[in-house]
Amino acid sequence: MDDRLDLKEENNSGHLDLYEKLQSGEKVKCLQCNNGYYVTDAKDIRKSYYFYCDKCGEFIHFEPGVIIE
Numbered sequence: 001m002d003d004r005l006d007l008k009e010e011n012n013s014g015h016l017d018l019y020e021k022l023q024s025g026e027k028v029k030c031l032q033c034n035n036g037y038y039v040t041d042a043k044d045i046r047k048s049y050y051f052y053c054d055k056c057g058e059f060i061h062f063e064p065g066v067i068i069e
């Protein structure tokens with residue numbers, strides 16, 4: 001069960017790179033179904049913190065602030 005927590009943290013940090021790509025407008029294939037692409041309803045994609053797969057509906061989000069350097 002502790003392992004599960006560790007995995008979650010790794011996934012979060014791994015997603016940061018993913019969000020950078022998404023927010024720059026790059027098409028990223030869904031990690032879940034490997035078939036659809038992540039899309040967002042936000043008007044400004046660079047300010048969107050929520051994306052979902054247009055095929056399976058896999059939903060991802062991240063906390064604003066963590067990417068500030």
Ligand SMILES: [Zn+2]
Binds near residue numbers: 031033036037055057
């Ligand atoms: Zn999908």
